[in-house]
Amino acid sequence: MTQEFASDVLISGAGAAGLTLAIDLARRGISFRLIEKLEAPFHGSRGKGIQPRTQEIFEDLGIIDRLAATGGPYPRQREHRPDGSFVDSDMVTAAVPTPAEPYLTPLMVPQFLTEGVMRERLRELGHQVEYGCELIGITQDGDGVTARLSHHGRDATIRVRYLVGADGGRSFVRHALDIDFPGKTLGVRAVVADLALTGLGRDAWHRFHDGSMEHQVALCPLASTELFQLQAPVPLEGDVDLSAEGLSRMVAERTGRDDIGIHSVVWASAYSMNARLADRYRVGRVVLVGDAAHIHPPTGGQGLNTSVQDSYNLGWKLAAVIAGAPAPLLDSYEDERRPIAADMLGLSAKLLEAGKRGEMRRGREVQQLDLGYPCSALALERPERHGGLLAGDRAPDARLRGAAGQAWRLFQLFQGPHWTLLGHDVDRDLVPARRGLHIHSTGPRGDLRDDAGELQKNYSLDSGDWVLVRPDGYVGAIVASRELHSLESYLRSVGLT
Numbered sequence: 469m470t471q472e473f474a475s476d477v478l479i480s481g482a483g484a485a486g487l488t489l490a491i492d493l494a495r496r497g498i499s500f501r502l503i504e505k506l507e508a509p510f511h512g513s514r515g516k517g518i519q520p521r522t523q524e525i526f527e528d529l530g531i532i533d534r535l536a537a538t539g540g541p542y543p544r545q546r547e548h549r550p551d552g553s554f555v556d557s558d559m560v561t562a563a564v565p566t567p568a569e570p571y572l573t574p575l576m577v578p579q580f581l582t583e584g585v586m587r588e589r590l591r592e593l594g595h596q597v598e599y600g601c602e603l604i605g606i607t608q609d610g611d612g613v614t615a616r617l618s619h620h621g622r623d624a625t626i627r628v629r630y631l632v633g634a635d636g637g638r639s640f641v642r643h644a645l646d647i648d649f650p651g652k653t654l655g656v657r658a659v660v661a662d663l664a665l666t667g668l669g670r671d672a673w674h675r676f677h678d679g680s681m682e683h684q685v686a687l688c689p690l691a692s693t694e695l696f697q698l699q700a701p702v703p704l705e706g707d708v709d710l711s712a713e714g715l716s717r718m719v720a721e722r723t724g725r726d727d728i729g730i731h732s733v734v735w736a737s738a739y740s741m742n743a744r745l746a747d748r749y750r751v752g753r754v755v756l757v758g759d760a761a762h763i764h765p766p767t768g769g770q771g772l773n774t775s776v777q778d779s780y781n782l783g784w785k786l787a788a789v790i791a792g793a794p795a796p797l798l799d800s801y802e803d804e805r806r807p808i809a810a811d812m813l814g815l816s817a818k819l820l821e822a823g824k825r826g827e828m829r830r831g832r833e834v835q836q837l838d839l840g841y842p843c844s845a846l847a848l849e850r851p852e853r854h855g856g857l858l859a860g861d862r863a864p865d866a867r868l869r870g871a872a873g874q875a876w877r878l879f880q881l882f883q884g885p886h887w888t889l890l891g892h893d894v895d896r897d898l899v900p901a902r903r904g905l906h907i908h909s910t911g912p913r914g915d916l917r918d919d920a921g922e923l924q925k926n927y928s929l930d931s932g933d934w935v936l937v938r939p940d941g942y943v944g945a946i947v948a949s950r951e952l953h954s955l956e957s958y959l960r961s962v963g964l965t
Contacts (some may be wrong), residue, residue, distance in 0.1 A: 486758075491529050498790055512735035559709060578695075672689075858946075
C-alpha cells in the first residue's frame with residue numbers, strides 16, 4: 469500500500485508510558501502524534517512512587533530536578549494501635565547514594581503531578597497531547613499502519629509507519645490485535661482515593677489494622693498537595709460508596725475514631741487486583757507498552773516505573789529502525805522487556821501476600837537497579853567476562869575529571885539520544901567517528917581522568933578495553949582492542965554506520 473505518512477509514529481495513550489515515549493522520540497527528531505481519548509489529563513494519584521532506576525531515566529530526560537522539587541521522600545509509616553498508641557517505622561530500607569548509584573531512595577510524587585512535569589517537558593520539545601482523540605480502528609500491512617481516529621465526534625483516517633499502544637489495562641490496541649492477556653485474578657479488591665481530610669497529621673503514612681483484610685485502612689499524605697491517598701481492601705462483591713460520606717463511614721469504622729473528617733473526594737476507584745501479561749508485545753508494526761502489556765497489584769510501586777522503562781527501551785530502537793537500522797532490532801524490545809515484566813508480576817504478587825500480613829518494609833528488590841538484559845541479542849562480550857560488569861548490565865555512574873580540569877559524571881556524558889563508547893587506555897583512532905556515537909577515553913592520552921578510580925572500580929576494565937553504552941543506559945558491549953572487528957559488526961546492527 470502506498471500512501472503518504474502523516475507521522476512516523478502514532479502513540480495511543482498519554483499516561484506515563486506514552487509521555488515517556490513521546491519525549492524520547494521528540495528529542496530524536498522523530499515525527500509522532502500522541503493521542504488520548506480522555507478530554508483532559510488524568511487527575512488521580514494511582515501511582516506515586518518513582519524508583520531509583522526511573523529517577524536515572526528522568527535525569528536523562530531532563531526532568532529529575534523538577535520532580536524532586538515537586539515531590540519528596542516517603543513519610544514514615546505510623547501503625548496505629550487499638551489502644552490509641554502508635555509506632556513509627558521506615559517503609560524504605562535506608563541506603564546512602566554512591567557514585568555508582570546516585571539515586572537509592574524512592575521519590576514520592578503523585579501520578580498527576582509526575583505526568584504534569586512530563587507534559588511540560590514535552591511542550592518544551594515542541595509537542596503536546598491531543599486530548600479527546602480516540603483510536604477506533606487499526607489495519608496494517610508491510611509498510612505501515614492505517615489508523616481510524618475519532619476526535620470530538622469527527623472521524624479521520626491517518627497513515628503512520630508504526631503504532632504504539634500505551635492505552636492501559638483495557639487496551640483497545642491489544643484487543644484489536646487479538647493478543648491474549650493470560651494471568652489470574654488475585655482475590656483482592658481494594659479502594660484507592662484522593663481526598664481532603666482533617667484529623668491526621670501530614671508527617672506520617674497512617675496505617676490502621678495492618679494484617680487484617682477486613683479492617684485495614686491506610687491514609688498517606690500526598691507530597692506537594694493538601695490531599696491524602698486512601699487505600700483499603702474491600703469485599704469482592706457488592707457496591708462501594710465512594711462519596712465523601714461513604715468513605716468517612718469506612719474510615720470511622722476501621723479506625724475507631726470520629727475525629728477524622730473527609731471533606732471532599734477528588735478521585736476514587738474500587739478495583740480488583742490482577743496479574744496478567746500479554747502473550748506478545750508486538751504484531752508487525754504495532755507495539756504495546758506499559759499497562760497495555762502487563763497489569764499487576766500496586767504493591768511495591770512497580771507499575772509506573774516498569775511502564776516508563778518499557779518506553780525508554782523502545783524509543784531508541786524505534787527511532788533507529790525508522791532512520792534505517794535493520795528491522796530485527798525491534799525484536800529485542802519484547803525479548804528484553806517481557807521477561808522483566810514477568811518477574812515484576814511475581815514480585816508484586818509476593819509483596820501483596822506480605823502486605824496482607826502487615827509487612828510493608830521495602831528493600832533493594834523494588835529499586836529496579838539490578839534489572840538488566842544479560843541474555844539479550846544486544847549483549848556482546850569479546851572475550852567473555854566472568855565477573856564484574858557484564859554486557860546487558862545497567863551502566864553505573866562514576867565521577868570523572870575532564871582533561872581540561874572540569875568535573876564530570878558518566879551520566880552527564882550519557883545524557884541524550886546518543887550511544888557512548890568508553891575506551892580505557894586505548895588508541896581512540898581505532899574507532900572512527902560516526903553520527904550518533906560519542907567516544908571518550910581514559911588514560912594518558914584520554915579526554916577523561918579517572919582520578920578517584922571509580923570508573924575502573926565500577927567497570928573492571930583492562931588496558932585496551934572498550935565499553936559501549938546504549939542510549940537507555942545499559943551496557944551493550946565490552947570488547948578488547950584486538951576484538952574491535954566484532955564491535956564494528958555490532959554498531960552496524962544497531963544502525964551506527
